[in-house]
Amino acid sequence: MNPPRTLDWIGDTSGFLRLIDQTQLPTQLVYRDCKTVEEVWEAIKLMRVRGARHRHRGGDGRRRRFANLEGSIAEAFRARLRQVADYLGASRPTAVNLFWALERMQRRVADLLDREPPEHLVNVLLDEALAIEEEDRQMCRAIGRVGSALIREGDGVLTHCNAGGLATADYGTALAVMFTAAERGRRFHVFVDETRPLFQGARLTAWELQQRGIDATLICDSVAAQVMKEGRVQIVIVGADRIAANGDAANKIGTYGVAVLAQAHEIPFYVAAPSSTFDLSLAKGDSIPIEQRDPREVTHGFGKQTAPDGVKVYNPRSM
Amino acid sequence: MNPPRTLDWIGDTSGFLRLIDQTQLPTQLVYRDCKTVEEVWEAIKLMRVRGARHRHRGGDGRRRRFANLEGSIAEAFRARLRQVADYLGASRPTAVNLFWALERMQRRVADLLDREPPEHLVNVLLDEALAIEEEDRQMCRAIGRVGSALIREGDGVLTHCNAGGLATADYGTALAVMFTAAERGRRFHVFVDETRPLFQGARLTAWELQQRGIDATLICDSVAAQVMKEGRVQIVIVGADRIAANGDAANKIGTYGVAVLAQAHEIPFYVAAPSSTFDLSLAKGDSIPIEQRDPREVTHGFGKQTAPDGVKVYNPRSM
Numbered sequence: 001m002n003p004p005r006t007l008d009w010i011g012d013t014s015g016f017l018r019l020i021d022q023t024q025l026p027t028q029l030v031y032r033d034c035k036t037v038e039e040v041w042e043a044i045k046l047m048r049v050r051g052a053r054h055r056h057r058g059g060d061g062r063r064r065r066f067a068n069l070e071g072s073i074a075e076a077f078r079a080r081l082r083q084v085a086d087y088l089g090a091s092r093p094t095a096v097n098l099f100w101a102l103e104r105m106q107r108r109v110a111d112l113l114d115r116e117p118p119e120h121l122v123n124v125l126l127d128e129a130l131a132i133e134e135e136d137r138q139m140c141r142a143i144g145r146v147g148s149a150l151i152r153e154g155d156g157v158l159t160h161c162n163a164g165g166l167a168t169a170d171y172g173t174a175l176a177v178m179f180t181a182a183e184r185g186r187r188f189h190v191f192v193d194e195t196r197p198l199f200q201g202a203r204l205t206a207w208e209l210q211q212r213g214i215d216a217t218l219i220c221d222s223v224a225a226q227v228m229k230e231g232r233v234q235i236v237i238v239g240a241d242r243i244a245a246n247g248d249a250a251n252k253i254g255t256y257g258v259a260v261l262a263q264a265h266e267i268p269f270y271v272a273a274p275s276s277t278f279d280l281s282l283a284k285g286d287s288i289p290i291e292q293r294d295p296r297e298v299t300h301g302f303g304k305q306t307a308p309d310g311v312k313v314y315n316p317r318s319m
Numbered sequence: 320m321n322p323p324r325t326l327d328w329i330g331d332t333s334g335f336l337r338l339i340d341q342t343q344l345p346t347q348l349v350y351r352d353c354k355t356v357e358e359v360w361e362a363i364k365l366m367r368v369r370g371a372r373h374r375h376r377g378g379d380g381r382r383r384r385f386a387n388l389e390g391s392i393a394e395a396f397r398a399r400l401r402q403v404a405d406y407l408g409a410s411r412p413t414a415v416n417l418f419w420a421l422e423r424m425q426r427r428v429a430d431l432l433d434r435e436p437p438e439h440l441v442n443v444l445l446d447e448a449l450a451i452e453e454e455d456r457q458m459c460r461a462i463g464r465v466g467s468a469l470i471r472e473g474d475g476v477l478t479h480c481n482a483g484g485l486a487t488a489d490y491g492t493a494l495a496v497m498f499t500a501a502e503r504g505r506r507f508h509v510f511v512d513e514t515r516p517l518f519q520g521a522r523l524t525a526w527e528l529q530q531r532g533i534d535a536t537l538i539c540d541s542v543a544a545q546v547m548k549e550g551r552v553q554i555v556i557v558g559a560d561r562i563a564a565n566g567d568a569a570n571k572i573g574t575y576g577v578a579v580l581a582q583a584h585e586i587p588f589y590v591a592a593p594s595s596t597f598d599l600s601l602a603k604g605d606s607i608p609i610e611q612r613d614p615r616e617v618t619h620g621f622g623k624q625t626a627p628d629g630v631k632v633y634n635p636r637s638m
Contacts (some may be wrong), residue, residue: 025627026624026625026626026627026628027624027627027628191633193541194515194617194625194626195541196513196515196539196540196541197539199625199626202617202618202625202626202630203625203626203627206626206627206630207626207627210627210629210630215631216630216631217630217631217632217633218617218618218626218630218631218632218633219617219632219633219634220515220516220540220572220573220617220634221515221539221540221541222479222512222514222515222540222541222572222573222576223572223573223633223634223635224576225573225575225576225579226572226573226575226576226635227633229575253539253541253542253545254539254541254542254544254545256544256545256548257541257543257544257545257576257580260544260579260580260583261576261579261580263583264579264582264583298513298521298537298538298539299521299537301620301621302620302621302622302623302625303621303622303623304621304622304623305345305346306345306513306518306521306522306621307345307513307518307521307522307525307526307537308344308345308346308522308525308526308529309345309346310529311521311525311529311535311536311537312534312535312536312537313536313537313538314510314536314537314538314542314546315538315539315542316542316545
């Protein structure tokens with residue numbers, strides 16, 4: 001099966017970014033075309049597009065705006081480039097890969113600013129973004145190749161949140177391991193934590209596994225301990241939003257609990273992530289920033305109020 | 320503050336059972352009057368009334384039907400009594416307290432059946448039900464008195480599901496400990512697991528704590544590990560649906576995971592429950608039956624579909 005592409009650059013430097021609106025999954029497959037930087041910013045902010053790996057594609061949307069800058073002087077280009085990078089960075093201040101990509105894009109043209117015309121710089125930026133995308137694809141495939149041997153015939157695999165194709169340019173990180181194992185004919189079963197508050201496991205991971213015909217069972221997050229106790233989980237594989245220099249990994253809220261439970265049940269726990277997820281400026285995980293998200297994600301889940309008015313909520317998300 | 324009564328017998332033997340429809344909380348406080356055995360059965364089945372402790376109040380509704388049996392012979396009364404008990408028992412086959420109460424009600428009149436007229440037997444049954452209610456009230460207060468010393472000034476207390484007044488005749492079990500500690504002037508903070516899939520923590524426990532002015536924060540179930548790691552939880556207190564002879568306790572799904580996490584963080588974990596929750600016929604917890612609940616509780620949570628069509632779901636509930 002060939003699942004739909006999570007995001008796609010359509011056209012040349014005057015083109016636009018087309019992405020799956022992940023807030024509409026799993027009941028509707030809706031594409032959104034982002035033709036301005038503001039639309040890209042909004043897509044990241046509203047989590048229409050998400051995941052540790054492909055936020056650098058936000059860089060794509062940037063090019064569209066640069067295309068309007070033809071004739072500007074180098075200084076204006078440089079200023080605008082920084083302005084746009086800061087703006088996009090503000091859409092998700094805790095996303096390390098977003099900053100990694102924004103920096104890489106700026107670095108790519110830093111030396112060229114004084115000697116190349118803007119129309120050429122825009123082409124360079126587009127090529128760089130497409131190169132990042134291709135590297136991402138290769139990275140996903142490599143993680144799949146390396147990791148797939150970890151899953152044995154008949155295993156129960158547990159995962160939390162979504163580290164699949166919807167979180168990368170292509171194939172995912174944690175899910176790449178499963179996709180590759182399945183392609184190699186391995187049969188196994190995946191337990192998918194629904195991943196409150198935003199249900200990325202239920203909405204996205206369950207959908208991706210289904211798209212690829214992999215046997216999966218959806219569970220509430222609190223059931224992970226139960227299926228471990230029942231001996232139905234032989235391996236846990238998750239993605240990561242950021243990894244500190246000492247190897248501490250941050251991922252969606254709840255991942256730490258799954259890791260502690262896996263240890264208590266003597267189940268191996270793997271983090272599948274590319275090298276760009278490492279943030280060597282952080283000595284250990286305690287320094288990884290945590291953002292507080294909207295309390296309504298918890299109290300007004302999906303369409304109905306489930307908590308009394310005025311209740312306090314703690315809704316952290318480490319990235 | 321004097322919170323509304325969870326359930327109330329209104330009138331004499333021709334009376335009826337009035338209960339809070341807990342499926343409407345926390346946004347609406349709706350009472351339902353159950354005037355037939357069928358209405359009581361439905362209230363238990365649909366979880367309008369719930370909790371380990373007060374399912375025996377289902378016995379109340381039974382009396383109404385008996386009031387129509389005046390003039391029946393002892394054998395018909397006995398048969399009807401057994402029939403109604405079996406019927407009510409089928410509303411929640413895993414609820415040990417329900418069966419405990421149904422048996423107690425039958426035992427109470429067993430010796431009287433051949434020598435007392437039905438109208439007297441009905442009175443005896445009503446008195447017995449009211450006695451159970453009063454014992455329940457005393458039990459809640461005793462649990463509160465005994466347990467309240469466990470909570471120290473400034474503690475963070477974590478609980479899962481609802482073991483409060485809404486699950487008993489009066490004051491709760493786990494929450495009785497908190498209510499009593501608060502009445503004694505202790506200040507502490509409660510973290511309330513929302514308790515997927517049915518959100519009893521968010522809907523009921525958060526509401527009850529708010530009604531009594533106790534400082535509480537609602538968290539997704541997967542955040543329990545995080546607040547433990549942050550050093551914000553000094554004690555975990557939960558209720559129990561059933562306790563085996565060796566002390567193994569079954570409670571809402573997710574409780575086992577909380578216990579493992581508490582152990583890993585060296586946080587004391589207490590089960591607050593009355594002696595009627597012990598089921599000495601079970602040697603250990605593995606024998607406690609688990610029911611599979613409707614997958615739609617997970618996939619169609621509260622008003623919106625959050626998982627793809629056709630996804631497999633594992634939705635166990637031990638009682």
